Amino acid sequence: MSTLVLGASAGLGRALARELATRGENLVLVARDGRDLAAEAANLRTAYGVAVDCLALDAAVPHEAERLTGLPNADAIRHLIFPIGMGTEDDDGLLPPSRVAALVNTNLTSVMAVVSLFLPQLLAADSGTVVGIGSVAALRGRSHNITYAAAKRGLESYFESLRHRTAATGVRVQFYRLGYLDTQMSFGRSLPFPKASPQAIADIITRNLGKDIGCVTLPRFWRPISWVVRALPWPLYRRLHF
Amino acid sequence: MACNESDAWPVGPSKPQLLTTMDGGVQIAAALERPDRYAFFHKAEDALQAIPRGAGFSFAAASFGADVISIDLRSFDRVLDFDSLSGHIEVEAGISLGALFEFLTPRGYYLPVQPGHHRITVGGCIAANVHGKNPARDGTFVTQVESLRLFHPRHGCLELSPAKEPTLFHATCGGVGLTGIIISARLRAQRLPSTSLCVAHHQVATIAEGASLLREQSAHRDLTYAWFDCARFGHTFGRGVVVTGEFASGQRGAPAVKLPPSRFSPETRARLPFTQLNPVSVRLINAAYSRSLCRSNQTNVPLAKALYPTRASELFLSLFGRRGFHECQAIIPHDKVTAYVEQVRERASHGRVCIALAVAKPFDGKSELVRFDGSGVSFAIEVPRTAAAAQFMREIDRLVVQLGGRPNLIKDSRLPREIFEATYLDCDRFRSVLRQWDPQRVFRSELSERLGL
Numbered sequence: 217m218s219t220l221v222l223g224a225s226a227g228l229g230r231a232l233a234r235e236l237a238t239r240g241e242n243l244v245l246v247a248r249d250g251r252d253l254a255a256e257a258a259n260l261r262t263a264y265g266v267a268v269d270c271l272a273l274d275a276a277v278p279h280e281a282e283r284l285t286g287l288p289n290a291d292a293i294r295h296l297i298f299p300i301g302m303g304t305e306d307d308d309g310l311l312p313p314s315r316v317a318a319l320v321n322t323n324l325t326s327v328m329a330v331v332s333l334f335l336p337q338l339l340a341a342d343s344g345t346v347v348g349i350g351s352v353a354a355l356r357g358r359s360h361n362i363t364y365a366a367a368k369r370g371l372e373s374y375f376e377s378l379r380h381r382t383a384a385t386g387v388r389v390q391f392y393r394l395g396y397l398d399t400q401m402s403f404g405r406s407l408p409f410p411k412a413s414p415q416a417i418a419d420i421i422t423r424n425l426g427k428d429i430g431c432v433t434l435p436r437f438w439r440p441i442s443w444v445v446r447a448l449p450w451p452l453y454r455r456l457h458f
Numbered sequence: 459m460a461c462n463e464s465d466a467w468p469v470g471p472s473k474p475q476l477l478t479t480m481d482g483g484v485q486i487a488a489a490l491e492r493p494d495r496y497a498f499f500h501k502a503e504d505a506l507q508a509i510p511r512g513a514g515f516s517f518a519a520a521s522f523g524a525d526v527i528s529i530d531l532r533s534f535d536r537v538l539d540f541d542s543l544s545g546h547i548e549v550e551a552g553i554s555l556g557a558l559f560e561f562l563t564p565r566g567y568y569l570p571v572q573p574g575h576h577r578i579t580v581g582g583c584i585a586a587n588v589h590g591k592n593p594a595r596d597g598t599f600v601t602q603v604e605s606l607r608l609f610h611p612r613h614g615c616l617e618l619s620p621a622k623e624p625t626l627f628h629a630t631c632g633g634v635g636l637t638g639i640i641i642s643a644r645l646r647a648q649r650l651p652s653t654s655l656c657v658a659h660h661q662v663a664t665i666a667e668g669a670s671l672l673r674e675q676s677a678h679r680d681l682t683y684a685w686f687d688c689a690r691f692g693h694t695f696g697r698g699v700v701v702t703g704e705f706a707s708g709q710r711g712a713p714a715v716k717l718p719p720s721r722f723s724p725e726t727r728a729r730l731p732f733t734q735l736n737p738v739s740v741r742l743i744n745a746a747y748s749r750s751l752c753r754s755n756q757t758n759v760p761l762a763k764a765l766y767p768t769r770a771s772e773l774f775l776s777l778f779g780r781r782g783f784h785e786c787q788a789i790i791p792h793d794k795v796t797a798y799v800e801q802v803r804e805r806a807s808h809g810r811v812c813i814a815l816a817v818a819k820p821f822d823g824k825s826e827l828v829r830f831d832g833s834g835v836s837f838a839i840e841v842p843r844t845a846a847a848a849q850f851m852r853e854i855d856r857l858v859v860q861l862g863g864r865p866n867l868i869k870d871s872r873l874p875r876e877i878f879e880a881t882y883l884d885c886d887r888f889r890s891v892l893r894q895w896d897p898q899r900v901f902r903s904e905l906s907e908r909l910g911l
Contacts, residue, residue, distance in 0.1 A: 249495060252496050252497075255536050258536065258537070403491075403492045
């Protein structure tokens with residue numbers, strides 16, 4: 217049995233890979249740059265003694281995901297975790313189509329592509345977990361992160377459908393709506409709420425594997441914030457700049 | 459992999475963050491980047507000026523400067539390879555000594571040369587060519603470095619070792635980050651004889667006596683240092699304890715060790731703005747410390763505690779308050795120790811300066827380029843940062859030059875250029891290596907600007 221982590225080279229993905237390796241899980245790590253993957257895999261093999269397969273692919277090109285089925289231990293994959301995300305400072309609705317496509321593909325389409333490749337074997341085994349990672353940025357659309365938030369909102373919808381699709385099976389579908397994380401994406405930015413440590417989130421996600429928890433917002437203090445943000449009437453919401 | 463579209467070497471401005479030296483002497487709002495992917499290390503002709511940064515524990519501003527981007531490398535913290543037969547280990551430069559210790563100890567290995575805080579990074583140890591618990595016998599950190607990978611935005615990545623690119627290798631080990639970014643290093647770990655040290659305490663009446671005992675003991679001990687009580691200026695000045703240790707006989711290897719977490723940093727070092735160290739409190743602390751050392755002549759100390767006396771040093775440094783302290787660590791030739799001690803006592807007494815800490819270690823090496831090494835005894839003196847202390851430090855500077863000593867440039871955030879040049883006679887060769895390797899000088903820091911490097 218092994219766990220596939222898409223977006224494993226940094227941030228939450230790296231923390232998840234380490235957390236899983238600490239628990240003796242074999243891993244399939246997928247990320248854009250083979251150099252990052254090689255270093256991470258070497259560390260996990262040397263420090264934790266787990267088996268690690270790697271595949272470098274560009275999630276902005278979703279059909280590249282088909283290469284995953286060629287991995288020697290692809291049949292053994294039982295959990296799919298998607299700590300993948302890409303954002304850009306100038307995502308204000310005016311990006312050229314190629315960059316919009318790259319953002320949507322990376323945040324949404326590639327995840328759907330990988331799930332479609334491995335869901336049959338999870339259903340056949342009647343076990344396994346599919347974990348999607350969303351963002352509080354998708355709670356309500358706003359003038360920043362327009363494409364990113366749209367893709368993450370789409371992802372949330374996709375995971376809801378997926379959970380419904382697998383409800384009668386042993387496959388568990390989970391979705392985490394995450395607040396700010398202390399990763400390179402948020403480094404140096406002054407944000408209105410504290411950043412959570414990727415290690416702490418990775419610990420929770422790993423412990424929850426196999427459980428039927430649905431959609432969870434983390435850290436917990438974001439739950440009341442998300443209720444308020446969602447409940448704000450438009451005449452008030454349109455005046456906010458955040 | 460939550461990431462930005464571009465993870466490459468910065469060519470535009472970054473947000474500034476207030477960075478400070480451990481001694482509180484230099485504070486600069488510097489741009490800070492924290493890359494976590496190898497895509498960052500790509501060639502760029504128009505690279506902005508930068509300097510690598512590890513844990514930022516240096517007492518001098520070696521990892522930041524005005525109009526310089528500090529590159530925090532702590533996300534590169536992985537073990538890349540380990541040979542359990544030879545003990546050779548390849549690690550990324552941002553790995554902390556603590557993480558390396560936790561990896562090596564259960565596998566029966568350790569690094570003999572290490573500074574005293576487990577959050578310091580391997581890259582920082584190489585760049586500062588730090589020393590450990592017995593520099594006279596074990597040398598400095600460079601003795602453990604088999605090879606390293608260096609990145610420079612104009613040259614790309616290079617493999618350096620004493621055999622391959624020796625000039626650049628030697629300029630990088632102890633080169634305070636000015637040759638480029640150390641990405642990874644292959645280190646030689648040693649077999650771990652046991653998991654604890656048998657530590658002995660020898661009381662000495664004077665610093666000269668302590669220095670001579672240090673020299674005598676250094677050849678066959680795994681740990682040798684001396685602590686002196688310099689808070690009293692009378693005949694008891696310099697009364698102290700020489701601490702020696704060797705590995706206790708026992709089984710090789712150890713169960714997994716978890717070092718205590720620490721959030722200590724120069725920015726969070728002290729809560730109170732003023733120093734709590736004055737002649738009265740230092741006397742009380744020294745008396746208590748001396749009693750604790752002398753309670754038993756011989757004790758068994760766990761290796762982790764002997765290598766990283768973290769809690770005690772964090773507490774002690776916090777007592778200096780936010781204003782901070784001055785440290786002068788200098789190697790004094792053996793035959794000048796008595797003169798040095800006498801002059802220090804006289805000037806501290808005359809200037810009414812409170813010497814809060816005085817420790818010594820034996821050295822028996824040769825300084826090359828700008829590395830802190832030499833033959834003699836290194837004395838580290840810490841005093842609260844006051845106007846009188848600044849004058850005292852200037853006097854100690856002149857004394858060190860006069861006695862043929864050498865100050866540690868990463869332990870003193872105000873070391874003047876003329877004192878540096880008078881004590882590091884090989885510094886021009888270092889400058890010429892830098893000029894040849896990097897004529898545009900991409901890598902700079904407050905330290906390099908101050909010392910004219």
